[in-house]
Structures are given as structure tokens and as C-alpha cells.
Amino acid sequence: MRHLVGPIGLVVLQSTAFCNIDCRYCYLPNRSDRRQTMDLATVGRAAQLIFASPHLKDELDVVWHAGEPLTVPPEYYSAAIEIIDEAKPDGLAIHYGFQTNGTLIDEAWIDLFERHSINIGVSLDGPRDLHDANRKYRNGQGSFDRAMAGVERLRARGYPFHVISVLTAQSLHRARDLVEFYWRLGPTSIGLNVEEVEAQNRHSSLYDADGGAAFDRFVAELLSEAAAQDTPIEIRDFARTMSWVVAGKPEDNDLVVPLRIVNVAWNGDLSTFCPELLALTGADGRRFVFGNVRDCRALTDILEDERFVSAAAEIWRGVARCEQQCQYFRVCGGGAPVNKLSETGRLDSTETNFCRLTKKTWVDACLQLASTADSRFELTRSM
């Protein structure tokens, strides 16, 4: 894994660091600063560097994230997409995406989504009480009503979207409520993130909850409820874990291979590995910015930056330790560096709470279900 570089599969562009809401568990340090917006010249320079790279494949995901992208007007993205599309090499298929809190979605936004077939993920933590407990405006008001209004506009136009839910300790007794809520909305997929200790968020209610047994129970209940629904909807975490189990290799862990993910901050700062590393400052004050689009002659310049060399060596030491110590390594590939750093202060550590909740629990659940005598795999063209 030490010798792997790329291919580039995902570019995360931070069009703005600002967010119009202020979630309790958010990791972004500058989310109240409206001034931190990526100018179009930076978009163009980032596109030039990426498209000139020898590490491109024939498909690329470009996601606007790490701040609320919809606080920048649709015209900005029309212009940005035009710049990117004009610069892209022939034969490269680009899939654009937004991860949004949904509160600002209106007809003009959906027009833009439709024009460019943009993949939309809406962050929605479940029924009102669960959602509003953490996803609040700065005046303390919950964002549920406005997020749901955005979702209803998508539904009215028949525009597909997936949802991502952040689970907290409060969610763990509400598996049935969550399944009923999400199934009513009809998303294409449901992602279940966990409240993480990460950057600005220094505490997780989930990490305290019952040593993981309560989370195991929650996943079991959720899968049981989901399987009983008439219409199957993808639960991202089950499907991707099953995909890892069925077809995964350790080297598939994009978070520990340079340039699989390229992260561009609003000011052109460049990073790789986990996108959240852009926002993180280590306990020793070090940052994980490995260059800037204005200073790099080629994207691979960041691989020679001293900060990269040091971080990569530490990450790979951690991966090697995971391989030696963890029997889940085959379907994990060495974990998530940003969570190792946030939980242990080091990039070369091994198991984290994040590992237990997002990897081990799901692998165990997949293996359990698939090993029952009456379970079987089926392949269908449609559901």
C-alpha cells in the first residue's frame, strides 16, 4: 500500500467554509465565516492541476462539501461546472455532487441539479426531535422544517436524493422510527454516519454508550426493520460493507492511498487522504495542508512536500500495525487517519471507536446475516 498512488476517484471542493446552520457535532472550525469562499480562478487552477495528472482514470466524482454549498448561489456552480467541463480531457466522465443540509433547496437549485444531473445528498437525522436536537440554527431554532421543505421540493419534482443521518446516543433506541421516517421519504440510499470525535467536536455521545453493545443492538434492529419493508432501499453502510466483504481488498481503502481523494479548500489549499484533515490541527499544532493550487506546478508536487512525507509515513505505520493486529484488516485496509488522529492524537495508531462503530459492527452484522442457513443472495435488474 505504501507504493500506491491514486488513481484519483474523488475531488472534494470546499466552495465555502460557511454553513447557515450550526450543528452541535460539526467538525468544521470556520463555519460561521461567510468570507471563506472559493473564487472561480481557484476552481480553474484546481481543474488544470487535476486534469493534467497522470493519475486520472475515466471517471471522476466531484463533490462540493465541507461547509454548506448551497449558501453560494446556483450561478456560481453553473460557472464552476462550465470551467471544469471545458478543462476536462476527452473521455473523462465527471459526476457532480452536493452534500447539503437541504434548508436552502428551492426551484432554482433543482433546475441546476437537473441541468447537470447532480447527485444530491441531504443531511437529515430522522424525525423532528432527533434532527432538531443537534441540527440547529445559530439562534437555537431547529432546522427540521426547512430541511424537510427542501426534501419535499425534491420529491415534488421527482428528483432523486440520498440521505445521510448522523447517529447519536439518542438515536440508538429509535431504529423503527428511523426506518419508518426514511422509508416515507423514499431516498435512493440511507447513510448512517456516527457522531465522531473529530477536530472541533471533542466529545461523542455514542462513544460513551454502553461500550458498543447498544450500537450493535441498534444496527440489528435497524436491519430487521429495513428487511421487513415492502420496498428495499439501500442502507449505504450495509451495502458497502457487504461489497467489501464480497469483493474487497485491503488496498481499496482510499483514505490511506495518496491522491485517491483530492481535497481543495476554499483558499486553494490542497490535501489528500481524509477530507476532514483539511480542517484539522494536530495537538502539536501541525496542519495537513500539503500545498496550494497557486503554488503547485503539478498535483504530484504535494507528494514531495515535507508535511505530506511525514504524515504519509505515519499513516502507513498505522496501516501496518492494523494489518498485524486486526482480523478485520482484510475488509478495512487500515482505518481512517483523521479518526485515529482525533481519538488518539496519532496517525499511526490502530483501533478507534470510529472503527468499532462504522466497520466492525457492520462487518459482524453482514457475516451474521449471510451465514444463516436460510439466507441467500439474489441478483435482480430491478426491485
Next chain:
Amino acid sequence: MTQNRRLVAGFTASGAVLCLTLSADGHGADQYIARGLEQSVPSRIESLREKLNAGFPQSGSGAGEEQIQNIVQFFNFSNCKPTSAKKC
């Protein structure tokens, strides 16, 4: 007659859906909680791969002519995928 239960287990490169189908009987949440600690995780993974291959014997990759699309990002947001592949 009760209907079988299904969970979406993955997608193939051509957009087909791989489901794990479970009998309608006897699947309360208790039966979804992981057991099998007597076997190591790697050997349980091997058993699962064998079970999949047994169901789709035409190919070593698990699903007949269909290569399972290995979606491996650890990410906290779902990656962009062609919308067609997400429509079940």
C-alpha cells in the same frame, strides 16, 4: 403467505442489484446480532464468499456474469454515482 425479507447488499458494474434474501420466519432483531465468535473473521469472510459463489457458479467474482461493484470509500458522504445505478 409471508413475503421473504430483503436487504440491498450491493450493485454490479452494469447496475443490477445484489440482495440478501432472508426467510420471513424467525428474523427478529435478536437473530441479526453478530455471533459466530468461535470462527475467525477471515474464515467467516471466506465462508460468505463461498456461499455467494455457490449461488452464482459461473464466475469466481461472485455473481455470474456480473462483477460486484466494490464501493469502498469510508467516507461520511455517499460518493457520486450515476443516478441510474442507484435506482432500484
